[in-house]
Amino acid sequence: MLKGKSVLEPMDLTMEEMQDLFETADDIIANPEKYAHAADGKIMGTLFYEPSTRTRLSFASAMLRLGGQVMGFSDASSSSVSKGESIADTIRTVGCFADVIVMRHPKEGAPRVAAEHSFVPVINAGDGGHQHPSQTFTDLMTIREYKGRLDNLTIGLCGDLMFGRTVHSLIKALTRFKNIKLKLISPEELVVPEYIRNSIMKKSGIDFEEVRHMEDVLPELDVLYMTRVQKERFFNEEDYVRLRDSFILDEAKMKLAKDDMIVMHPLPRVNEIAVEVDDDPRAHYFDQVRLGMYVRMALITKVLGLEA
Protein backbone atom coordinates (compact mmCIF):
# COMPACT_ATOMS: atom_id res chain seq x y z
CA MET A 1 0.00 0.00 0.00
CA LEU A 2 1.41 3.34 -1.05
CA LYS A 3 -1.14 5.37 0.90
CA GLY A 4 0.57 7.94 3.09
CA LYS A 5 4.07 7.03 1.89
CA SER A 6 6.64 9.42 0.50
CA VAL A 7 8.17 8.60 -2.88
CA LEU A 8 11.78 9.76 -2.94
CA GLU A 9 13.26 7.32 -5.45
CA PRO A 10 11.84 4.68 -7.81
CA MET A 11 12.87 1.84 -5.50
CA ASP A 12 10.48 3.16 -2.84
CA LEU A 13 7.85 1.24 -4.80
CA THR A 14 7.87 -2.55 -4.82
CA MET A 15 7.58 -4.30 -8.18
CA GLU A 16 3.91 -5.01 -7.38
CA GLU A 17 3.26 -1.35 -6.49
CA MET A 18 4.95 -0.27 -9.72
CA GLN A 19 2.89 -2.71 -11.75
CA ASP A 20 -0.25 -1.49 -9.99
CA LEU A 21 0.77 2.11 -10.76
CA PHE A 22 1.06 1.38 -14.49
CA GLU A 23 -2.25 -0.50 -14.52
CA THR A 24 -3.95 2.41 -12.77
CA ALA A 25 -2.44 4.78 -15.36
CA ASP A 26 -3.81 2.49 -18.11
CA ASP A 27 -7.23 2.66 -16.48
CA ILE A 28 -7.08 6.46 -16.19
CA ILE A 29 -6.20 6.73 -19.89
CA ALA A 30 -9.10 4.42 -20.81
CA ASN A 31 -11.64 5.88 -18.38
CA PRO A 32 -10.68 9.47 -17.47
CA GLU A 33 -14.22 10.34 -16.33
CA LYS A 34 -14.03 7.68 -13.58
CA TYR A 35 -11.20 9.66 -11.96
CA ALA A 36 -12.39 13.22 -12.61
CA HIS A 37 -13.49 13.70 -8.97
CA ALA A 38 -11.18 11.25 -7.24
CA ALA A 39 -9.24 14.06 -5.52
CA ASP A 40 -12.17 16.36 -4.74
CA GLY A 41 -11.34 18.41 -1.64
CA LYS A 42 -7.64 17.50 -1.70
CA ILE A 43 -4.80 20.00 -2.05
CA MET A 44 -1.37 19.43 -3.52
CA GLY A 45 1.50 21.73 -2.44
CA THR A 46 4.12 22.20 -5.14
CA LEU A 47 7.41 23.43 -3.71
CA PHE A 48 9.73 24.12 -6.62
CA TYR A 49 13.00 25.57 -5.37
CA GLU A 50 14.42 25.63 -8.88
CA PRO A 51 12.84 26.27 -12.27
CA SER A 52 10.81 23.55 -13.93
CA THR A 53 8.09 23.87 -16.50
CA ARG A 54 7.30 20.34 -17.55
CA THR A 55 7.36 18.50 -14.26
CA ARG A 56 5.53 21.23 -12.34
CA LEU A 57 2.80 21.62 -14.95
CA SER A 58 2.53 17.85 -15.36
CA PHE A 59 1.92 17.40 -11.61
CA ALA A 60 -0.46 20.38 -11.53
CA SER A 61 -2.40 19.10 -14.54
CA ALA A 62 -2.53 15.62 -13.00
CA MET A 63 -4.01 16.97 -9.74
CA LEU A 64 -6.51 19.25 -11.52
CA ARG A 65 -7.69 16.38 -13.73
CA LEU A 66 -8.34 14.36 -10.58
CA GLY A 67 -10.54 17.17 -9.27
CA GLY A 68 -8.01 18.39 -6.68
CA GLN A 69 -6.47 21.81 -6.15
CA VAL A 70 -2.89 23.01 -6.41
CA MET A 71 -0.94 25.66 -4.51
CA GLY A 72 2.73 26.43 -4.03
CA PHE A 73 5.68 28.31 -5.45
CA SER A 74 7.72 27.88 -8.59
CA ASP A 75 10.66 30.00 -7.56
CA ALA A 76 12.38 29.95 -4.17
CA SER A 77 12.96 33.70 -4.30
CA SER A 78 9.20 34.34 -3.98
CA SER A 79 8.88 32.22 -0.83
CA SER A 80 10.01 32.37 2.78
CA VAL A 81 12.99 30.28 1.69
CA SER A 82 14.60 33.50 0.50
CA LYS A 83 14.46 34.66 4.13
CA GLY A 84 16.59 31.68 5.09
CA GLU A 85 13.92 29.25 6.26
CA SER A 86 15.07 25.64 6.58
CA ILE A 87 13.49 22.83 4.56
CA ALA A 88 12.30 21.25 7.82
CA ASP A 89 10.39 24.38 8.87
CA THR A 90 8.93 24.98 5.40
CA ILE A 91 7.64 21.42 5.23
CA ARG A 92 6.14 21.44 8.71
CA THR A 93 4.28 24.60 7.69
CA VAL A 94 3.11 23.52 4.25
CA GLY A 95 2.12 20.13 5.65
CA CYS A 96 -0.59 21.95 7.62
CA PHE A 97 -2.11 23.23 4.36
CA ALA A 98 -1.61 20.43 1.85
CA ASP A 99 -2.53 16.74 1.63
CA VAL A 100 0.48 15.88 -0.51
CA ILE A 101 3.69 17.79 -1.23
CA VAL A 102 5.60 17.69 -4.51
CA MET A 103 9.12 19.04 -4.19
CA ARG A 104 11.96 19.95 -6.52
CA HIS A 105 15.18 21.15 -4.96
CA PRO A 106 18.71 21.80 -6.24
CA LYS A 107 20.23 20.06 -3.21
CA GLU A 108 20.55 16.30 -3.34
CA GLY A 109 18.64 14.60 -0.57
CA ALA A 110 16.44 17.64 0.16
CA PRO A 111 13.19 15.67 -0.38
CA ARG A 112 14.43 13.07 2.12
CA VAL A 113 14.88 15.83 4.70
CA ALA A 114 11.37 17.02 3.81
CA ALA A 115 9.91 13.53 4.22
CA GLU A 116 11.59 13.16 7.63
CA HIS A 117 9.69 16.22 8.87
CA SER A 118 6.44 15.92 6.93
CA PHE A 119 3.04 14.80 8.19
CA VAL A 120 1.88 14.23 4.60
CA PRO A 121 3.48 12.26 1.73
CA VAL A 122 6.31 13.95 -0.15
CA ILE A 123 6.96 13.21 -3.81
CA ASN A 124 10.47 13.98 -5.07
CA ALA A 125 10.16 15.92 -8.33
CA GLY A 126 13.94 16.04 -8.82
CA ASP A 127 16.79 16.76 -6.40
CA GLY A 128 20.00 18.10 -7.93
CA GLY A 129 21.70 15.44 -10.03
CA HIS A 130 20.27 12.69 -7.86
CA GLN A 131 16.79 11.16 -8.25
CA HIS A 132 13.61 11.89 -10.17
CA PRO A 133 11.20 9.01 -9.54
CA SER A 134 8.07 10.31 -11.30
CA GLN A 135 10.15 10.78 -14.45
CA THR A 136 11.37 7.19 -14.08
CA PHE A 137 7.81 5.88 -13.81
CA THR A 138 7.03 7.95 -16.92
CA ASP A 139 10.02 6.45 -18.75
CA LEU A 140 9.11 2.89 -17.78
CA MET A 141 5.49 3.49 -18.74
CA THR A 142 6.63 4.75 -22.15
CA ILE A 143 8.89 1.74 -22.76
CA ARG A 144 6.08 -0.59 -21.64
CA GLU A 145 3.59 1.20 -23.95
CA TYR A 146 5.76 1.23 -27.09
CA LYS A 147 7.90 -1.89 -26.66
CA GLY A 148 5.22 -3.94 -24.90
CA ARG A 149 7.62 -5.15 -22.21
CA LEU A 150 10.10 -4.05 -19.57
CA ASP A 151 12.49 -6.98 -19.87
CA ASN A 152 14.72 -8.40 -22.65
CA LEU A 153 15.73 -4.97 -23.91
CA THR A 154 18.94 -3.27 -25.01
CA ILE A 155 18.73 0.32 -23.84
CA GLY A 156 21.10 3.11 -24.81
CA LEU A 157 21.45 6.05 -22.42
CA CYS A 158 23.14 8.97 -24.11
CA GLY A 159 24.51 12.38 -23.13
CA ASP A 160 25.08 13.67 -19.62
CA LEU A 161 25.19 10.53 -17.52
CA MET A 162 27.03 12.19 -14.65
CA PHE A 163 24.57 14.88 -13.63
CA GLY A 164 21.47 13.53 -15.37
CA ARG A 165 19.22 12.55 -12.50
CA THR A 166 16.63 10.99 -14.82
CA VAL A 167 19.31 8.58 -16.01
CA HIS A 168 20.36 7.65 -12.47
CA SER A 169 16.81 6.96 -11.40
CA LEU A 170 16.12 4.97 -14.56
CA ILE A 171 19.25 2.82 -14.23
CA LYS A 172 18.33 2.04 -10.64
CA ALA A 173 14.83 0.98 -11.67
CA LEU A 174 15.99 -1.05 -14.68
CA THR A 175 18.19 -3.26 -12.49
CA ARG A 176 14.95 -4.88 -11.35
CA PHE A 177 14.03 -6.23 -14.77
CA LYS A 178 15.37 -9.35 -16.46
CA ASN A 179 17.84 -9.42 -19.31
CA ILE A 180 18.38 -5.68 -19.66
CA LYS A 181 21.53 -4.58 -21.47
CA LEU A 182 22.62 -1.00 -20.90
CA LYS A 183 24.80 0.91 -23.36
CA LEU A 184 26.06 4.04 -21.63
CA ILE A 185 27.03 6.59 -24.27
CA SER A 186 28.80 9.70 -22.98
CA PRO A 187 32.00 11.73 -23.17
CA GLU A 188 34.59 10.75 -20.58
CA GLU A 189 33.83 13.88 -18.54
CA LEU A 190 30.17 12.94 -18.15
CA VAL A 191 30.25 9.22 -17.34
CA VAL A 192 27.95 7.79 -14.65
CA PRO A 193 29.00 8.57 -11.05
CA GLU A 194 30.93 5.96 -9.14
CA TYR A 195 28.02 5.10 -6.86
CA ILE A 196 25.84 4.23 -9.86
CA ARG A 197 28.60 2.12 -11.43
CA ASN A 198 29.70 0.29 -8.28
CA SER A 199 26.77 0.28 -5.91
CA ILE A 200 23.96 -0.04 -8.42
CA MET A 201 25.11 -1.61 -11.67
CA LYS A 202 27.98 -3.85 -10.57
CA LYS A 203 26.15 -4.92 -7.41
CA SER A 204 22.98 -5.82 -9.31
CA GLY A 205 24.91 -7.69 -12.01
CA ILE A 206 23.11 -5.82 -14.82
CA ASP A 207 24.87 -6.09 -18.20
CA PHE A 208 26.38 -2.70 -19.05
CA GLU A 209 28.93 -1.24 -21.41
CA GLU A 210 30.33 2.31 -21.47
CA VAL A 211 31.00 3.67 -24.95
CA ARG A 212 32.08 7.01 -26.40
CA HIS A 213 30.32 6.95 -29.79
CA MET A 214 26.60 6.57 -30.38
CA GLU A 215 27.14 4.98 -33.80
CA ASP A 216 28.96 2.00 -32.27
CA VAL A 217 25.87 0.72 -30.49
CA LEU A 218 22.90 2.27 -32.35
CA PRO A 219 22.12 -0.83 -34.47
CA GLU A 220 21.71 -2.97 -31.31
CA LEU A 221 19.34 -0.69 -29.43
CA ASP A 222 15.64 -1.27 -28.70
CA VAL A 223 15.44 2.04 -26.84
CA LEU A 224 17.58 5.16 -27.15
CA TYR A 225 17.22 7.51 -24.20
CA MET A 226 18.71 10.91 -25.01
CA THR A 227 19.53 13.51 -22.37
CA ARG A 228 20.45 17.16 -22.37
CA VAL A 229 23.81 18.40 -21.20
CA GLN A 230 22.50 20.76 -18.52
CA LYS A 231 24.08 24.14 -18.09
CA GLU A 232 23.01 24.51 -14.45
CA ARG A 233 25.01 21.41 -13.44
CA PHE A 234 28.32 22.90 -14.55
CA PHE A 235 30.58 25.07 -12.48
CA ASN A 236 32.00 26.85 -15.52
CA GLU A 237 30.72 27.94 -18.92
CA GLU A 238 33.69 26.58 -20.88
CA ASP A 239 33.11 22.94 -19.95
CA TYR A 240 29.42 23.31 -20.74
CA VAL A 241 29.97 24.74 -24.20
CA ARG A 242 32.63 22.15 -25.04
CA LEU A 243 30.45 19.17 -24.12
CA ARG A 244 27.03 20.46 -25.13
CA ASP A 245 27.29 19.48 -28.77
CA SER A 246 29.05 16.17 -28.22
CA PHE A 247 26.13 13.86 -28.83
CA ILE A 248 23.53 14.91 -31.34
CA LEU A 249 20.96 12.54 -32.83
CA ASP A 250 19.96 13.32 -36.41
CA GLU A 251 18.29 11.49 -39.31
CA ALA A 252 21.63 10.20 -40.61
CA LYS A 253 22.27 8.44 -37.30
CA MET A 254 18.65 7.23 -37.16
CA LYS A 255 19.33 5.29 -40.39
CA LEU A 256 21.68 3.06 -38.38
CA ALA A 257 18.96 2.18 -35.88
CA LYS A 258 16.41 -0.64 -35.93
CA ASP A 259 13.02 0.08 -37.49
CA ASP A 260 11.30 -0.52 -34.18
CA MET A 261 13.76 1.29 -31.90
CA ILE A 262 12.11 4.04 -29.87
CA VAL A 263 13.71 7.41 -29.10
CA MET A 264 12.98 8.94 -25.70
CA HIS A 265 14.05 12.17 -23.99
CA PRO A 266 12.98 13.58 -20.61
CA LEU A 267 12.87 17.08 -22.23
CA PRO A 268 13.49 19.94 -22.53
CA ARG A 269 15.91 19.34 -25.37
CA VAL A 270 18.34 21.92 -26.62
CA ASN A 271 20.00 20.60 -29.75
CA GLU A 272 20.82 16.98 -28.90
CA ILE A 273 17.93 15.72 -31.04
CA ALA A 274 17.71 17.46 -34.42
CA VAL A 275 14.22 18.78 -35.17
CA GLU A 276 14.11 16.59 -38.31
CA VAL A 277 13.90 13.50 -36.04
CA ASP A 278 10.54 14.70 -34.63
CA ASP A 279 8.68 13.38 -37.69
CA ASP A 280 10.31 9.96 -37.47
CA PRO A 281 7.70 7.44 -36.21
CA ARG A 282 10.32 6.12 -33.80
CA ALA A 283 10.40 9.48 -31.93
CA HIS A 284 8.28 9.14 -28.77
CA TYR A 285 9.45 11.99 -26.53
CA PHE A 286 6.20 13.91 -26.77
CA ASP A 287 4.20 10.74 -26.11
CA GLN A 288 6.40 10.41 -23.05
CA VAL A 289 5.16 13.81 -21.79
CA ARG A 290 1.53 12.74 -22.25
CA LEU A 291 2.07 9.42 -20.47
CA GLY A 292 3.93 11.25 -17.68
CA MET A 293 0.81 13.15 -16.72
CA TYR A 294 -1.22 9.91 -16.46
CA VAL A 295 1.50 8.22 -14.40
CA ARG A 296 1.52 11.23 -12.05
CA MET A 297 -2.29 11.05 -11.79
CA ALA A 298 -1.91 7.39 -10.82
CA LEU A 299 0.87 8.24 -8.33
CA ILE A 300 -1.24 10.93 -6.63
CA THR A 301 -4.21 8.56 -6.31
CA LYS A 302 -1.94 5.95 -4.75
CA VAL A 303 -0.17 8.11 -2.16
CA LEU A 304 -3.48 9.77 -1.20
CA GLY A 305 -5.28 6.40 -1.17
CA LEU A 306 -8.02 7.71 -3.49
CA GLU A 307 -10.73 5.56 -4.98
CA ALA A 308 -11.92 6.04 -8.57
Added chain:
Amino acid sequence: MVIDSIKNGIVIDHIQAGRGMKLLSYLSIDNENDTVAIIMNASSKKRGKKDIIKIENVDSNSFNMDVVGLIDPDATVNIIENEEIKAKVRPTLPARVENVIKCKNPRCVTSSERGLKNIFVLNDEENREYRCVYCDEIVSMDKE
Protein backbone atom coordinates in the same frame (compact mmCIF):
# COMPACT_ATOMS: atom_id res chain seq x y z
CA MET B 1 61.02 6.53 23.61
CA VAL B 2 59.25 6.12 26.95
CA ILE B 3 55.73 7.31 27.54
CA ASP B 4 54.18 6.74 30.94
CA SER B 5 51.32 4.33 31.33
CA ILE B 6 47.99 5.90 32.23
CA LYS B 7 46.04 5.27 35.41
CA ASN B 8 42.53 5.58 34.05
CA GLY B 9 41.41 6.00 30.48
CA ILE B 10 41.73 4.39 27.07
CA VAL B 11 44.65 3.07 25.04
CA ILE B 12 44.02 2.44 21.36
CA ASP B 13 46.71 -0.02 20.30
CA HIS B 14 47.71 -1.73 17.05
CA ILE B 15 46.60 1.16 14.88
CA GLN B 16 47.98 0.76 11.38
CA ALA B 17 51.02 3.04 11.14
CA GLY B 18 49.97 6.32 9.55
CA ARG B 19 46.35 6.12 10.66
CA GLY B 20 46.89 7.41 14.19
CA MET B 21 46.69 11.12 13.38
CA LYS B 22 43.63 10.53 11.26
CA LEU B 23 41.94 8.58 14.03
CA LEU B 24 42.78 11.32 16.48
CA SER B 25 41.19 13.91 14.21
CA TYR B 26 37.96 11.89 14.05
CA LEU B 27 37.79 11.39 17.84
CA SER B 28 36.11 14.25 19.64
CA ILE B 29 39.00 15.22 21.83
CA ASP B 30 38.54 18.02 24.31
CA ASN B 31 41.60 20.12 23.49
CA GLU B 32 41.44 22.01 26.77
CA ASN B 33 41.01 19.20 29.27
CA ASP B 34 41.98 15.78 27.82
CA THR B 35 45.50 14.46 28.29
CA VAL B 36 46.42 12.69 25.07
CA ALA B 37 49.55 10.98 23.80
CA ILE B 38 50.04 9.74 20.28
CA ILE B 39 52.90 7.43 19.44
CA MET B 40 53.65 7.02 15.77
CA ASN B 41 55.63 4.26 14.12
CA ALA B 42 56.21 2.24 17.29
CA SER B 43 57.61 -1.21 16.61
CA SER B 44 55.04 -3.97 16.43
CA LYS B 45 55.49 -7.76 16.25
CA LYS B 46 52.24 -8.11 14.35
CA ARG B 47 52.47 -5.19 11.95
CA GLY B 48 56.10 -4.15 11.90
CA LYS B 49 55.06 -0.61 12.78
CA LYS B 50 52.02 0.69 14.56
CA ASP B 51 50.52 3.84 16.03
CA ILE B 52 49.17 4.08 19.59
CA ILE B 53 46.86 6.66 21.17
CA LYS B 54 46.51 7.09 24.93
CA ILE B 55 43.73 9.22 26.37
CA GLU B 56 43.67 9.79 30.10
CA ASN B 57 40.53 10.04 32.23
CA VAL B 58 38.15 9.55 29.33
CA ASP B 59 34.84 7.88 30.20
CA SER B 60 34.79 4.54 28.35
CA ASN B 61 30.98 4.58 28.25
CA SER B 62 30.86 7.78 26.27
CA PHE B 63 33.85 6.89 24.09
CA ASN B 64 32.81 6.55 20.44
CA MET B 65 34.01 3.04 19.53
CA ASP B 66 32.42 3.40 16.07
CA VAL B 67 35.07 5.92 15.10
CA VAL B 68 37.86 3.44 15.80
CA GLY B 69 36.05 0.75 13.79
CA LEU B 70 35.59 3.21 10.98
CA ILE B 71 39.25 4.26 10.73
CA ASP B 72 40.94 1.01 11.65
CA PRO B 73 38.83 -2.06 12.50
CA ASP B 74 42.05 -3.98 13.25
CA ALA B 75 43.01 -1.71 16.15
CA THR B 76 42.34 -2.75 19.75
CA VAL B 77 40.86 -0.57 22.45
CA ASN B 78 42.08 -1.18 25.99
CA ILE B 79 40.04 0.26 28.81
CA ILE B 80 42.35 1.06 31.71
CA GLU B 81 41.30 1.33 35.33
CA ASN B 82 43.83 1.78 38.14
CA GLU B 83 46.68 1.10 35.73
CA GLU B 84 45.23 -2.28 34.74
CA ILE B 85 43.52 -3.39 31.56
CA LYS B 86 39.92 -3.83 32.60
CA ALA B 87 38.65 -4.73 29.14
CA LYS B 88 40.01 -5.26 25.63
CA VAL B 89 37.62 -4.36 22.85
CA ARG B 90 37.95 -5.17 19.15
CA PRO B 91 35.96 -2.55 17.26
CA THR B 92 33.91 -3.51 14.22
CA LEU B 93 32.95 -1.55 11.12
CA PRO B 94 29.86 0.37 12.25
CA ALA B 95 26.69 -0.09 10.20
CA ARG B 96 25.84 3.60 10.55
CA VAL B 97 27.69 6.68 11.76
CA GLU B 98 26.28 10.07 12.67
CA ASN B 99 28.30 13.27 12.44
CA VAL B 100 31.60 11.44 11.99
CA ILE B 101 32.05 11.56 8.21
CA LYS B 102 31.22 14.86 6.56
CA CYS B 103 29.66 14.62 3.10
CA LYS B 104 31.96 16.24 0.54
CA ASN B 105 29.37 16.48 -2.23
CA PRO B 106 28.80 20.24 -2.62
CA ARG B 107 25.30 19.53 -3.92
CA CYS B 108 24.33 17.47 -0.85
CA VAL B 109 21.57 18.91 1.33
CA THR B 110 23.79 18.46 4.40
CA SER B 111 25.91 21.35 3.09
CA SER B 112 23.03 23.82 3.45
CA GLU B 113 20.31 22.60 5.83
CA ARG B 114 20.87 23.90 9.36
CA GLY B 115 21.20 21.31 12.11
CA LEU B 116 21.06 18.34 9.75
CA LYS B 117 23.21 15.41 10.84
CA ASN B 118 25.71 13.86 8.44
CA ILE B 119 24.57 10.23 8.36
CA PHE B 120 26.53 7.55 6.51
CA VAL B 121 25.65 3.86 6.25
CA LEU B 122 27.97 0.95 5.45
CA ASN B 123 27.70 0.28 1.72
CA ASP B 124 30.46 -2.23 1.05
CA GLU B 125 32.20 -3.96 3.95
CA GLU B 126 35.07 -5.36 1.89
CA ASN B 127 36.06 -1.95 0.51
CA ARG B 128 35.10 -0.10 3.71
CA GLU B 129 32.75 2.10 1.74
CA TYR B 130 30.12 4.30 3.33
CA ARG B 131 27.16 6.00 1.63
CA CYS B 132 25.53 9.32 2.51
CA VAL B 133 21.85 8.59 3.23
CA TYR B 134 20.83 11.89 1.63
CA CYS B 135 22.76 12.15 -1.64
CA ASP B 136 24.25 8.60 -1.99
CA GLU B 137 27.81 9.97 -2.16
CA ILE B 138 30.24 7.10 -1.55
CA VAL B 139 33.22 7.52 0.74
CA SER B 140 35.91 4.86 0.92
CA MET B 141 37.55 4.91 4.33
CA ASP B 142 40.63 3.31 2.75
CA LYS B 143 41.11 6.37 0.57
CA GLU B 144 40.08 8.97 3.14
